[in-house]
Structures are given as C-alpha cells and as structure tokens.
Amino acid sequence: MKWLNTKEGGIFLILIALSAVLAVRSPVFLTMENMIDMLKTNVVLAMMAIGMTLVIVIGGIDVSVGAMTALVSVLIGKWMVAFGYDLSVVLLMSVAGGAVLGAINGWLISKIRVHAIVVTLGTLSIYSGIAMYVTGGIWINNLPQAFIDFGRQNLFGIPMSGGTLAIPIQVLFLVLVAAATGYMLKHLRIGRMIYAVGGNPLSAERAGIRQDRVQLFVYTYMGFLSGLAAFVHTSIYRQVDPSAFTGFELQVIAAVVLGGANILGGSGSVTGTLLGVALLAVISNGLTLTHVPSFWHKVIIGLFIVTAVSFDIIQRKRRERRLAKIDVLQ
Amino acid sequence: MFGIETADEGEIRLHGRKINPRSTTEAVRLGLAYVPESRQTQGLVLTQSITRNLSLSVLNRLTNKLRLIVRKKERQLAESFISKLDIRPALADMQAGQLSGGNQQKVVIGKWLASSPKVLIIDEPTNGIDIGAKTEIHKLLRQLAESGMAIIMISSELPEILSACDRILVMRRGRMVGEFVNDGVTQVDIMNKALLGAPVSSLPEGGASA
Amino acid sequence: MRFSLYEKVLLAVFLGLFGLFALTAPNFLSETNLKSMMVQMPELGLISLGMMVVILTSGIDLSITYISSLSGIAVAWGLVQGWPVPLAIAAGACTALLCGLFNGFFIARIGVSPIVLTLGSMLLFEGLALRVTKGGSISGFPESYYVIGGSSVGPIPLPMLFFIAAAIVTSVLLNRTVWGRSAYMLGSNPTAALYSGIPVRRVLIYVYLFSALMALIAAVIMTSRYNSGKVDYGSSYLLLSVAAVVLGGTSVRGGSGTVKGTVIGVCIFQILSSALNLYGLSPHIVNVMMGGILIVVLVANYLSEHIKHALHDIGRVLTGKASASS
Structure with missing residues (x-):
C-alpha cells in the first residue's frame, strides 16, 4: 500500500485507470495480440528511455540518441548485407558501435564543459548526416534470412483462449536491460555516484566523485543501449530506414519525464521510466484503437505531457511548503 | 514579510496600515x-x-x-x-x-x-x-x-x-519566545530565552516602529 | 557599437569564410545566390533572435518552429478566406501570442521546466497545425501577399529589411529596457533577481511572447516565399537556431549573449549552408559539417578560455603579483 503513495505508484494508478477506460471503449485492447503488438512497438523506446534515465538523472540530456540508433542500424545493415549474419558479431558490433558514439558524446561533454544539449545537437547532425549519406536515404532491405528468422523467434508459446501467448525475443533483451540497469542503479557503486552527481554535483565533487568519469560512463551507456536498440529494431522491422529515428529523442525524453524523473537531475528510476513508456504506449494504442484521427494524436499526447508535468511541479512545490511548515510547527 | 512566501497566519502592519505583499515587487513598492x-x-x-x-x-x-x-x-x-x-x-x-x-x-x-x-x-x-x-x-x-x-x-x-x-526579539522554530529592550541585557539572558522561553502568543504593540 | 573580443573573432571568421567561398565556390557572388541567401537568412535569423532571448533566461523554446508554422497556417487560412492581408496577419499574430502565452503561463506561473514544457507544447502546436491542414498545404493567396517575400528595396530583399529591423529592436529592448535588463539578470541568478524585486513571472511571460512574435514574423516571410502554409515549414530551424545562438556567444546557462553575436552566428551558418550546397556536396554531408563546425567552435572556445587563464596565471607569476588573496 505504501508503494502507491510514491511517484511511481501514482503513475501506475494513472496507467491502470487509462487502461480500464480503454478496455471499456475498445474490445481489442485487452487481447493478447494487441498487447504483444504494443510490446513489440515499444521495446526500442523502452530500451532507449532506460538509457536516457541515467542521462537525465545526472542532470544532462542527449538529443543525439535517435541519430546514434540510426547510424548503428545502418552500420549493421550494411555489414549483414555484405558479410552475412552471425549473432555474436552483429550484436557486438551494435553495442560497441553505439558505445563508441556515446563515448564521443560523453568525452566532449565532460571535457569542454559545454552544456550537453549543445554538444549532442552537434553530434546529432553528424551522426544522422553520416547515416543518411552512406545510404543515400535509401532503405536497406535485403537482410540475411538467418537474421530475419532470429527476429521472428518467440519465447514460450502457450496457447491461450485469446490466442497464443508468445513473447517476442526482443522482449527478452528489454527485460535483461531493465533488470541490469535497475540493479546497477540500486546496488552498485556507480548507481550511487550517478544519483549523487545528479542531486548535488558540488557535494559529489567534494565527496571525491569524479563528475567527468560519471558523465563519460552515463553517455557511453546511453550509446551502448542505443546500439542494442538498433539491433532490436532492425530485427523487428527487418529493414533499415536511416530516417526512422528522426525526432525520436523527444519521445524518449518524454517517456523518462512522464516516468517521474526530474529533468534537473537527481531523481528517476528504471521502474518509473518503464511506466512512462507504458503510459505513452497505452495512449498511442488507445488513440488508434478508438479511431481518433491521427492529427489529434499529437495534440492529445502534447496536452498530456503538459498536464502531467504541471501536476508534478505543483505537487512538488506543495510538498516543499509542507516540509517548511513542519519545521516551524514542531 | 518580503513577499517571497505568503503568510500562513498573523498580520503585518506598516505605519499602522495592514499590508500583505504577495510578491517581492509589491514589497519593494511598499x-x-x-x-x-x-x-x-x-x-x-x-x-x-x-x-x-x-x-x-x-x-x-x-x-x-x-x-x-x-x-x-x-x-x-x-x-x-x-x-x-x-x-x-x-x-x-x-x-x-x-x-x-x-x-x-x-x-x-x-x-x-x-x-x-x-x-x-x-x-x-x-x-x-x-x-x-x-x-x-x-x-x-x-x-x-x-x-x-x-x-x-x-x-x-x-x-x-x-x-x-535597540530591541531584541528571540525566536525559536517560528514562534517568538522572548523580547528584550537592550538595556543591560546579557548574552546569557538571550540564550536562556532562546532555549527555554515559552512561546508568546502574539507580538506586543509597537512592532517594528520607525 | 562595441564588439567583444569573441565577436571580433567571429566577425573575422565570417569575413574569412565569405572570402574563401567567394573565391572557391561556383557562383557564390552571383546575383541569384546573394539574393537567395538574403532571403533565406531572415527566417533562421528571426527564429534565432527569439531563441536567443529565451536562452538568455536559461530556458529554451523547443516549440518555436511549430509556433511559426501554426501561425503561418493561421495567416494562410485567413488569406484563403478572402480576408485582407493585414487582417490575416493579425490572425497569425493572435495565434502566435496565444502559443507564447501558453508557454509563458506554464513556465512562469506554474514553474514547469522550459525544456519539458516546450517539448509538450511543441507536440501540441504541431498537432494543431496538422489538424488544420490535414497534412497538406493551404495555398491560393492574393497577389498582394507575395510582395512581402518577393519584393526588394533596391538590392536588398524585404525579408532582410524586416530582419535588420527586428535585430535592432531586439537589441534596444535587451540593452535599454527594464524588461531586457531583467532578462539578463534573471538568467544569471534567478534568486537574486527575485529577491531584488524583479517581477520574474512577468518578465518570463514577455520572453516567451517575444519568441512567439519572432516566430510569427518568420512565418509571414516563409508563407509569402512558399506561397503556401504547411506544417513542416521551418522545422529544421530549431537545431540551427540553437547552434547559431550558441555560436554567437550566448551561453546556454543564461545571463549572457548579444544580438550582434547571434546575427553573426546566423550569417556564418547561412553562408556555410549556401556555399556547401554550391560546392555540390550532398545535403547530408552539409549536415555533418554543420554539426562538426559547431563542435569545433565549442572546443576552440573552451581551449581559448583555458589558454587565456593559463596566460593570465603565467603573467601573474612573472610579474610577481601572485598572492594568496585578491
């Protein structure tokens, strides 16, 4: 019961409420097929949002994530077309490539002391420019069959009344990422350091935490996850579209913020972010299922974000006033 | 008093007139x-x-x-x-x-x-x-x-x-616990009030007179 | 006009690049190209001016380009209904000001972080624009409207004159009005500004209204040039405007920056983009180079600060003035 009082609990309740409304309005919503479809569509968003959570917790931001994913998918796409598919090679390439791109971001941000948004704006242009140039804007279609088969795999295969409960393999990746990142944030030293730097950089510095090292790690990890996301995305859609991720970073940031993270740093969690992703997913799915014309989608999501963050801020301010009062009244 | 926060209770009087600055800009104007x-x-x-x-x-x-x-x-x-x-x-x-x-x-x-x-x-x-x-x-x-x-x-x-x-008001946790006119008061007197004084319910007349 | 050291360097870079391009880029100095540059630049320039003022207060306005397209669509709609041009433009102005007020209200009164709020409002405005145009474009304007985007006073196109006027007005507003001064102080230290009696909320609302207004003027120019109103007109200017503003010396943390710097920054990006196109480079490579240049500039800026400090320290030691206190 106590959990419901936390920020994540609140978001979870909103999620349940929305889902309930949706289940009533559309009979398709709660079907196995729809659920799995939602999962598949949002695995990539979820993975990247998890990476972005760390970035936002340390008070930074990375608007180049869409471009990083695009570039890595172009990289592995071209590789597979030329050299065929080998799971370990391609997977390694994806995460290593992504990590390198992320490390460039991290290195620049930590060394030249310029705000992350400007640096990542620059790398955004560079990475997406390269991706587009190398492909000429054309999609890469002829991926090796072995890869496509890999992407089609499902775990389990339990027949149920609504259909077969078959979880796509990509979800496994997400689960591993979520578990690993959550564990890292809660139980490993690096996790503590990340929260410390985000909460109060000065104190963290005085406590001996090297802010530049933490930044380097966080942005590299973001790149690592972007690379993995590229691998997963390509395995789902079976082709590479170099412009598929344009503007994606905004959705990623929105998911993290909706998940309760403070944009100024210091708070945020994997659970919260996943809930944020779920919220966005349910809203999108709901809008489609209830046949709301597509132009209203953006309006509604935009209004939702504005309302959600406003409530969050108002609550936070109220909490601060209450704390100040308690101090006085005792 | 300065309009940074709004008051929870009590009133502020300036030159006898009640004021309630709701912003620092208003406070400055007053x-x-x-x-x-x-x-x-x-x-x-x-x-x-x-x-x-x-x-x-x-x-x-x-x-x-x-x-x-x-x-x-x-x-x-x-x-x-x-x-x-x-x-x-x-x-x-x-x-x-x-x-x-x-x-x-x-x-x-x-x-x-x-x-x-x-x-x-x-x-x-x-x-x-x-x-x-x-x-x-x-x-x-x-x-x-x-x-x-x-x-x-x-x-x-x-x-x-x-x-x-000239005058000293001692406060503890947002409540006034002592008042002195600075006429032979010692540090000990003030500290006594600060640590042990009982909260006074309201500010005596006079306030902060110019 | 006083130019800071950084601005002088920037100006030198601009002139140097201009010279380089004049010599090596085919047709750079041709009338078509010069005219084309002078017509494109004001759009980016106006958006950058609006963005600069917002960044001064250590905020950001991600929705500015969609305020531009939405108000442009409002103008287009009015024109298509047969309204006289000034009335249509007024419709656009109302739209822009409403958007600015929306942003200003949530950022100033409720206290939402600008980056998050404008992320939401950006989607909102884009959605509204899509709703009106259904993804297509609105066209069919009266002849008189083309005057705005198409005509010139002598060799200088009208849009450019609008931009120059806007730049001058912005400069005066920032340097000589209470609002402008308050914006600078607010950006440097919001607490101190508040505690000094500055009406922080009001200042911020005007800041976002200002950026919306700049977006409107850009929209009028764009719709006149393209003879239509569409959702994605100007959307690429978001990144470029932030880049130009930062290149021009404005700090993302707020509190410093000048109109001169921003204008030079915009000019540099404009001639870069035009010249690189004239070289026949793929637009994707142009993007890569723009990003690369931004990073190079940031690194150079950092290094120069470092060098300056190092020289300063060396100077202190050499002249024996190194002391424990200052």
Whole structure:
C-alpha cells in the first residue's frame, strides 16, 4: 500500500485507470495480440528511455540518441548485407558501435564543459548526416534470412483462449536491460555516484566523485543501449530506414519525464521510466484503437505531457511548503 | 514579510496600515528592502558589474520618457553609492564576484538604499566579513536607523545583536519566545530565552516602529 | 557599437569564410545566390533572435518552429478566406501570442521546466497545425501577399529589411529596457533577481511572447516565399537556431549573449549552408559539417578560455603579483 503513495505508484494508478477506460471503449485492447503488438512497438523506446534515465538523472540530456540508433542500424545493415549474419558479431558490433558514439558524446561533454544539449545537437547532425549519406536515404532491405528468422523467434508459446501467448525475443533483451540497469542503479557503486552527481554535483565533487568519469560512463551507456536498440529494431522491422529515428529523442525524453524523473537531475528510476513508456504506449494504442484521427494524436499526447508535468511541479512545490511548515510547527 | 512566501497566519502592519505583499515587487513598492543571508547566491548577480547590481531594484526609476534606461542616470547612481559606502575597488564596471565579502555586502546594501526603503530587513549582516568591514556596516546601519529607517536585523551572532540593536526579539522554530529592550541585557539572558522561553502568543504593540 | 573580443573573432571568421567561398565556390557572388541567401537568412535569423532571448533566461523554446508554422497556417487560412492581408496577419499574430502565452503561463506561473514544457507544447502546436491542414498545404493567396517575400528595396530583399529591423529592436529592448535588463539578470541568478524585486513571472511571460512574435514574423516571410502554409515549414530551424545562438556567444546557462553575436552566428551558418550546397556536396554531408563546425567552435572556445587563464596565471607569476588573496 505504501508503494502507491510514491511517484511511481501514482503513475501506475494513472496507467491502470487509462487502461480500464480503454478496455471499456475498445474490445481489442485487452487481447493478447494487441498487447504483444504494443510490446513489440515499444521495446526500442523502452530500451532507449532506460538509457536516457541515467542521462537525465545526472542532470544532462542527449538529443543525439535517435541519430546514434540510426547510424548503428545502418552500420549493421550494411555489414549483414555484405558479410552475412552471425549473432555474436552483429550484436557486438551494435553495442560497441553505439558505445563508441556515446563515448564521443560523453568525452566532449565532460571535457569542454559545454552544456550537453549543445554538444549532442552537434553530434546529432553528424551522426544522422553520416547515416543518411552512406545510404543515400535509401532503405536497406535485403537482410540475411538467418537474421530475419532470429527476429521472428518467440519465447514460450502457450496457447491461450485469446490466442497464443508468445513473447517476442526482443522482449527478452528489454527485460535483461531493465533488470541490469535497475540493479546497477540500486546496488552498485556507480548507481550511487550517478544519483549523487545528479542531486548535488558540488557535494559529489567534494565527496571525491569524479563528475567527468560519471558523465563519460552515463553517455557511453546511453550509446551502448542505443546500439542494442538498433539491433532490436532492425530485427523487428527487418529493414533499415536511416530516417526512422528522426525526432525520436523527444519521445524518449518524454517517456523518462512522464516516468517521474526530474529533468534537473537527481531523481528517476528504471521502474518509473518503464511506466512512462507504458503510459505513452497505452495512449498511442488507445488513440488508434478508438479511431481518433491521427492529427489529434499529437495534440492529445502534447496536452498530456503538459498536464502531467504541471501536476508534478505543483505537487512538488506543495510538498516543499509542507516540509517548511513542519519545521516551524514542531 | 518580503513577499517571497505568503503568510500562513498573523498580520503585518506598516505605519499602522495592514499590508500583505504577495510578491517581492509589491514589497519593494511598499518600501520594504531585504538583504538576504547569502549575498553571493541570493543578493548579487556575481557575473554582472557593480553598477548593474546597484541599480537592480530601481531600474524603473532610471528610465526616460521612452521607457529606456538612461545610462547616465545609472552611472550617477552607481558612483554615488560607491563613494557613499566606500566600496573598494571603486571601479563601477568591475564584476561583483571579484569583490571581497565586505564590499559585496556593501553593494547589496547600496542596491537597497537606492530604493529609499522605509524598512530594511537584513539577514546575517556581517557573516563572513572581516572586522574592519563589520564595524563599517554596523556604523552604517546605526546611521540609517537614526535617519528614520526601520531596521530588522536577523542574526545569530550575540555580540553583534547586543552592540547594534535597540530591541531584541528571540525566536525559536517560528514562534517568538522572548523580547528584550537592550538595556543591560546579557548574552546569557538571550540564550536562556532562546532555549527555554515559552512561546508568546502574539507580538506586543509597537512592532517594528520607525 | 562595441564588439567583444569573441565577436571580433567571429566577425573575422565570417569575413574569412565569405572570402574563401567567394573565391572557391561556383557562383557564390552571383546575383541569384546573394539574393537567395538574403532571403533565406531572415527566417533562421528571426527564429534565432527569439531563441536567443529565451536562452538568455536559461530556458529554451523547443516549440518555436511549430509556433511559426501554426501561425503561418493561421495567416494562410485567413488569406484563403478572402480576408485582407493585414487582417490575416493579425490572425497569425493572435495565434502566435496565444502559443507564447501558453508557454509563458506554464513556465512562469506554474514553474514547469522550459525544456519539458516546450517539448509538450511543441507536440501540441504541431498537432494543431496538422489538424488544420490535414497534412497538406493551404495555398491560393492574393497577389498582394507575395510582395512581402518577393519584393526588394533596391538590392536588398524585404525579408532582410524586416530582419535588420527586428535585430535592432531586439537589441534596444535587451540593452535599454527594464524588461531586457531583467532578462539578463534573471538568467544569471534567478534568486537574486527575485529577491531584488524583479517581477520574474512577468518578465518570463514577455520572453516567451517575444519568441512567439519572432516566430510569427518568420512565418509571414516563409508563407509569402512558399506561397503556401504547411506544417513542416521551418522545422529544421530549431537545431540551427540553437547552434547559431550558441555560436554567437550566448551561453546556454543564461545571463549572457548579444544580438550582434547571434546575427553573426546566423550569417556564418547561412553562408556555410549556401556555399556547401554550391560546392555540390550532398545535403547530408552539409549536415555533418554543420554539426562538426559547431563542435569545433565549442572546443576552440573552451581551449581559448583555458589558454587565456593559463596566460593570465603565467603573467601573474612573472610579474610577481601572485598572492594568496585578491
């Protein structure tokens, strides 16, 4: 019961409420097929949002994530077309490539002391420019069959009344990422350091935490996850579209913020972010299922974000006033 | 009192009239001034010049008919306060962040003097300031009080309180627990009240009279 | 006009690049190209001016380009209804000001972080624009409207004159009005500004209204040039405007920056983009180079600060002035 009082609990309740409304309005919503479809569509968003959570917790931001994913998918796409598919090679390439791109971001941000948004704006242009140039804007279609088969795999295969409960393999990746990142944030030293730097950089510095090292790690990890996301995305859609991720970073940031993270740093969690992703997913799915014309989608999501963050801020301010009062009244 | 927060209970009276400033802008208009506890993070814009810091609260009075700031007026204001308060170095365009603690505090006070306030609330006036500047500031406050300005000093330095103040209110956790007229009061008396005094339900008549 | 050291360097870079391009880029100095540059530049320039003022207050306005397209669509709609040009433009102005007020209200009164709020409002405005145009474009304007985007006073196209006027007005507003001065102080230290009696909320609302207004003027120019109103007109200017503003010396942390710097920054990006196109480079490579240049500039800026400090310290030691206190 106590959990419901936390920020994540609140978001979870909103999620349940929305889902309930949706289940009533559309009979398709709660079907196995729809659920799995939602999962598949949002695995990539979820993975990247998890990476972005760390970035936002340390008070930074990375608007180049869409471009990083695009570039890595172009990289592995071209590789597979030329050299065929080998799971370990391609997977390694994806995460290593992504990590390198992320490390460039991290290195620049930590060394030249310029705000992350400007640096990542620059790398955004560079990475997406390269991706587009190398492909000429054309999609890469002829991926090796072995890869496509890999992407089609499902775990389990339990027949149920609504259909077969078959979880796509990509979800496994997400689960591993979520578990690993959550564990890292809660139980490993690096996790503590990340929260410390985000909460109060000065104190963290005085406590001996090297802010530049933490930044380097966080942005590299973001790149690592972007690379993995590229691998997963390509395995789902079976082709590479170099412009598929344009503007994606905004959705990623929105998911993290909706998940309760403070944009100024210091708070945020994997659970919260996943809930944020779920919220966005349910809203999108709901809008489609209830046949709301597509132009209203953006309006509604935009209004939702504005309302959600406003409530969050108002609550936070109220909490601060209450704390100040308690101090006085005792 | 200064409009940073709204009051939960009680009332504020200035010259007998009830006031309730809901913003700092309104407070300034009513004739209040506030020198905050942390001059570097709350009182000054460290990256800007002494001039710009001095004029910050009275920008509206430095404009011409077209509502544009008249540089000459601003300059004159800055120079007059630099000399009146003996701010060193006397370089109007020097960055406020490069001044010593005492001089920084003088700039903050100067900013408020420019608005000719009726009430000056000053929080920890000589925190982290060297002895020479300390005495200067105390002398200044005394002069201002004698010229008719009401000064509310918030301080945790007992010697400072005893040397500068006419009346002393002791507070604990947001409630008033003691009141003295500074006539033979000792530090022990004040500390006794601070630690053991019982909360008084309301402020006696007189308040902060000018 | 006083130019800071950084601005002088920037100006030198601009002139140097201009010279380089004049010599090596085919047709750079041709009338078509010069005219084309002078017509494109104001759009980016106006958006950059609006963005600069917002960044001064250590905020950001991600929705500015969609305020531009939405108000442009409002103007287009009015024109298509047969309204006289000034009335249609007024419709656009109302739309822009409403958007600006929306942003300003949530950022100033409720206190939402600008980056997050404008992320939401950006989607909102884009969605509204899509709703009106259904993804297509609105066209069919009266002849008189083309005057705005198409005509010139002598060799200088009208849009450019609008931009120059806007730049001058912005400069005056920032340097000489209480609002402008308050914006600078607010950006450097919001607490100190508030504690000094600055009406922080009001200042911020005007800031976002200002950026919306700049977006409107850009929209009028764009719709006149393209003879239609569409959702994605100007959307690429978001990144470029932030880049130009930062290149021009404005700090993302707020509190510093000048109109001169921003204008030079915009000019540099404009001639870069035009010249690189004239070289026949793929637009993707142009993007890569723009990003690369931004990073190079940031690194150079950092290094120069470092060098300056190092020289300063060396100077102190050499002249024996190195002392414990200052």
